[in-house]
Each structure stands twice: as structure tokens, then as C-alpha cells.
Amino acid sequence: MKENHMHYPHASMTRLYLPRRVGGKGLLNLADLCRGQEAGLRDYFLKKDLPIHQAAVRANKGYIPLFLSEEDHRFEKTTLQSRLDEWSVKSLHGRFHAVLHKDNIDVEASTTWLREGTLFPEMEGFILAIQDQVVATNNYWKYILKENISDKCHFCGTITECIQHIVDGCPVLSYSKYLHRHNNVTKIIHQQLAKDNGFLREESPHFKYQPAWILKKDGVKIYWDEPIATDHTVTHNQPDILVLDQKNKRADIIDMAVPNNKNVSKTEKIWKYQDFAIDLKHVYQLESVRVLPVVISANGLVLKVLHRSFEHLRLPKKLISQCQKATLLATACIVQKTLGMAG
Template sequence: MNYRMSHLMYMDDLKLYAINEHQLQSMLELVSRFSEKIKMEFGLNKCAAAHYKKGKLKGTPNIKLMNEVEINTLKEPAYKYLGMLQTGQIKDRTMRDITKEKYLKRVKTVVRTYLPGKEKIIAINSWAVPLITYTYGVLKWSDTEVKEMDRATRKILTKNRMHHPIASTARLYLPRTNGGRGLSNLEDICRKQVISLQKYFNNKETTLHRAIRTVDTGYSVLNLARNEITDRSPLSVGDIVQELKGKALHGKYFTELDADCVDKSKSVKYLTEIPLTGETEGFICAIQDQVIATRSHRKFVLKENITDRCRMCNQFSESIQHISSGCPTLAPTSYTERHNNIAKIIHLELSLILGLQSVQTKYFNYTPEPVMENSSHKLYWDTLILPDKTVLHNKPDILWINKYKKECFIIDIAVPLDQNLQKTATEKIQKYQDLAYGLKKVYQLNKAIVLPFVISANGLIHKDFTRNTELLKLNPQLTNECLKAAILGTVRIVRKVLNI
């Protein structure tokens, strides 16, 4: 006869409760006989019998079963069951102290590794945080204790340069797809888990759950609603973003991130896909939060008695925006280097696609030729173009002429401030219209198109960037490379100027 088994029975940790020693002996005999039938042996080194009288542990002889198995009487002040130290009840304070110590030790271990920033956060969430969340609803965590653990976590990140001391705390717990760092918030997880447990127990109508609801334990999932942990519901992602936008410094980046001209999903790729070190990731977030100690910040925010003039140009106020993309002294050198690195990535990809060269290399080791040409294509790099009439702007970053299709693409790169993203893209198109018309006339082209590639100094990508990449049939990963080059360039500039 064929049998169908719908359930698999197994035992790992088994705990028996009895009124007296005689009943406990009978229950153990039953378990022993069942174990023999299914060929399962007791792990005697982990077994013990605990006898309590008026809540106190008392010593009694070991229990001997019929098959000569002997179970020792518990001699230690506590035993561990399902990861919790307990005697007659769970040793709450001891377990909380042990759990906190293990959690913080794991966080410190993770941040000291050589993992990229994103992977460190993932490791904390998946390896350290479960130590705490496993105890929610079981141990008596107070709101103050949970907040203190979150604070201790941030201190460890700050000490290891993964988080700026006065950078946005809310952003640290925001999902990476929304521009945050993605760290699990222990306080919010506690609230969600405790409320979920309470709803589960109150809504279940089994005999067991009804019996539990009739017992007043003083602290259980039934009365967690009266605990301070559940006083405030966890904030949604939208609420956190709106709260950030309302802040004078921390909110500017998120306000610009939601602008119509910004490709938000591409702009946060440095948090979701690009492997940056934890230190670099934390630093660019601090730049975006505008908490770097520039002279302007020290004078007007920290109220120090110093001048706010830029140490490089000595003309304008030294804000983080000024250093990132507004200092005339840095324009010919540092800004140009950052700009050229992005342009090199695009030029290198085009030259490979068009068959103008066959050797792949890193963009920072690449030196573009002024003119590259074959039978079908001609590619210019930062070269003066002379149409039939004199035009004011005739030196685009890259010019590609497709001889076969009789079309050309005028490609220009820009790295402006966040608030100037759309303005810069529009200016680039208008700037080269005369050159486009002249080239179309001289080379008898069917079309001449101006394609601006605009990324802000903080890594905001203009929506036309992706569209232009697709139009030129470039590798989609090129956007990530350009974003990384822009961010690393900004970080390098700020560190160099402020000597950080």
C-alpha cells in the first residue's frame, strides 16, 4: 500500500513541565519510548531535570529511565533554552546585557573588514541585527535601551569614518533606493515586531492562544500595547523623506533628487550598485548633507569667529557648494580633471564601438587622440572645429561624425551644482546650435545633434544622460562609471582643499 506523508516530524529542543517528580518520570518514559521507535537518541550532555519548590531550585537525585538512561539534575543556577538563559523564568537583565555585548562586537567586526560600504551595511543587517531582533517580544526591552543601541551603532560607524558625526541620522536608516544608507533601525524593528506579535496572539482563536490570553504574566504580548515601545508607530519611507526635505542643510540634496529633470533611479546607483568604500560613501553623503567643516559652515553654523572667505580664491564664501563646483581657482585644474575623466569614459566607449581602437583600458590610464578616423567614422577629442563661418563655441568635448549615415553628434560634458542641472543641460544645447548648423552645411549631413551629458558634483544625473547613452548605443554600465568618476572627483577635491 502506498502512503503519502504530508508532514515531517522532528524534535530538537524539548522541554517538559510536570506537577511533581512522579509525573515528570512518566513523561520522560513516554518520550524515551517514542525516541527508541524513531531511532533518535537523547543528547544526555545537554539534558537536565530542574526541580522547583516555591520558585526556588532544589537538589534531587538524578532521574533514571527504564532503558538505563540517566538524566542529571540541574546544578547550574541557569540553563539555556532556545538561546535564552532561564531558571524558573527567563533571566531578562542578564540576557539583555549579553545580547547587547554580542551585537556591538559583531558590528565592530564588520566595520573593520575590507568590504565595500554597501556590503558592510548588509553584513550588519544580516549578521548583527538578528541577534537583537530575535529577542524582541521575549525580553523586556525599553525604548531607552533600544535607542541607546542605535546610538552605539552610529558611534562605531563614526569612529570608523563610515558616518559623519553631524550627518543626517534619518538618512542612515533610509533605504538605499531612496538615497539612504539602508541600515536597519533597531527601534523601528522593535515596534513593528512587538505590534505584529500582539496582533497575532490577540487574533488567533486556537485553544492554546485562548489559554495564553487568560493568563496574566505581567509582561506578555497581550499587554505590549501599554509598553512605551509601541507608543509611536514607525515612520514610513515617505514620511522620512518629507522630514528630511524640511531641514535647511540635510534636505537640499533630497529636494534636488526629486526634481523633474533628475533621473533618481540612476542617481542613487552609487549606493545600490557601485562598490565604494565605507569611508568614501560616508564622505560623499556628508558633502550632500552639507555638514563638512568649510569656513562658511564653521562661521555661520558652528558660530566660530573666523572669516568665511574661500582659502583658494579668497573671493567668495567657502561653502561646500563653492568648493565642489564654484571656485574659479579650482576650475582650470581639479574641476577640469573631474570633467575630463567623465569625458574619457564616453570617448573610450565610443572608440571601441566604432572600431577605432581594440584595446580596453581604464579611463584614468587612457589618453585620447585628438582625431581618430576610419572609413566609416571620425572621432574628435577636445579639438577646434572650423565650419564655413566663425562660431563662438567650436570646441566641444567630443565630436562624432558618422560618414555612412551622414550624421554627427556634438557631445559635451558638464559637472554643475545640483540646483543648476537643468539650466546647464539647456545651455549646452543652445551653446552648440551654431556649430551644429555649420557642420551640417559643410559636411552635407542629414542631421547634427547636440547631446549634453550632465552629472552634478553630488552625483545627480540628468534624465537626458540615459537617453543620450541609449541614442549612441553605449553600454548601459557607462552611466555607473561616469557617476563613480564624478563622485570620486568631488570627494578628492573636497579632501584636497580642506586637507581632510
């Protein structure tokens, strides 16, 4: 797997054998299977007491690896929990395990991309390496591989270049690379809303889809990244998407975010549009205005809060996996291009 770039050097070996639903690659572990078979056969001989079984126990002196005549037959089965524990205690790989199991993260939705398994194996391996934080950044070279180099970022030159920095934290990359990824994911949501509201008949791949700045029909307007004037001047009046339904007197402000692991639980973005929501309600005399956060972390973690937003917008569940895949592919592309690696 390493030779064919499906498993990165120093990536988690434990994750190879964990089921995909908990964040692993779901391979069978041959050593475990073999030990299990041996334990089953041993039990069979030791628990039956016909003379032939007893004779076999006495005669077995290591011809086959059952070691029936030996006293100690302890066999510890590797369980799912023991593998999860093994993953969680690793100082580097365990960091992703820790954020995956935060209260606000939906583990099942976060592992959708692994369960669906539609990415190329090389890409899958590369994304797992990003999650495992074993991609060769300057920080990795200096502190993990002990090379005598500067750990500062190639691009901004001021901040430590760790994988989270490249994925979401670099000021030099933010206006081009991160914005492009953010817009790609927002386009998926916009296209679905446009379809659901009767603005579109045909779907195009999200990366080719160019949202109109405004779509309007039958009292419903959908704005894309457009500043909206209200009575007061508010700092944030340009939501990613605004669905203004004047017929039903309501509006939905969609706030997309693709943060890194560290910022995944920060909620300040959710409050960013509160003043705008109040103004909007007043200006258009609406009955309800909701701010709906849609948050998928740069390495694919899905926040539980996303489900509420999706349910409110009546978006199909399959869109979560599309958004997640678009995020992960964009992140992989950022890492490959910036660090000049083949994935």
C-alpha cells in the same frame, strides 16, 4: 560608524535607514524591528480569545514589554514615506533631497553608486557628507558651528566657501581640478565610442586613457576637444567630443557637463553648440547633426536627458555608473585635497 569615518558628524541619520534605491544607506533600524515584533505579539494575544490568551492579558503587568493590560496600544510603524518626509524637512540635509527629486533628475540612476555599493565605506560616508553639506567649509564653521571666522573661500578669497563652491564654483580651482574631473568623465565616453567604432581593441582604465585628438577610419572621424573650422566664426566650435560620420551623413556633438546642484537644471550649455551644429551641417553636407548633452552633477545626480544621449550614441547603460563613480571620486578628491580632510 562615526569612529571609523563611515558616518560623518552631523550627516543625516535618516538616510542611514532609508533604502539605497532612494538615496539612503539601507541599514535596518533595530528599534523599528523591535517595536514591530512587539506589536505582532500584542496583536496575537489580544485577538485570540481562548482562556489562556485572556489569562495572559490579565496577568501581564509589565513582565515583558507587551503591556497587554493597558488600554492604549497605539503603534506607529515607520514607513518609507515617513522617513522620506523626515529627510525632506531638514533645513540642511533636505537640500539634497530637494534636488534629487527635481523633475529633470533620474532618482534611480542617481542612486546607482549606492545600490552597487562598490566604494569603500569610508568613501561612501564622505560622499554622503558632501551631499548632506556637512563638510567643514568656512561657511559651515561660521553658520552651522557658530565659530567666529570669515566665511570666505580659502582659495579665491572673495566668495562664501560653502560645499557647492568648493565642488564646482571656485574660479581658482576650475582650470585644474574641475577640468581634470570633466576630462576624466569625457574619457570614459570617448574610449567607449572609440571601441564601438573599431578604433580600439583593448580597454584601459579611464584615468590612464589618453584620447587621440582625432581618430579616423572608413569615413568616421572622432575628434577630442579640438577646434573645428567652419565657414563662419562661431563662439563655440570646440566640442568635448565630435563624431563625424560622413558616410552616413551625420554628426554628434557631445557636450559634457559636471555642474553643481544649483546649476543642474540650467540648459544654456545645450544651446551653446547650436550655431556650430548648423555650420557643420552646411560645410559637410550632413543630413543630421545632434547636440547631445551628457550631464552628471558634481555630487552624482544623473539628469534624465542623459539617457536620450546614451541611447542615441548606443552607449551601454553600465557606462552611466562608471561616469557617476568617476565624478563622485573626483569630487571627493577635490574636497579632501582642498579642505585637507581625511575621507
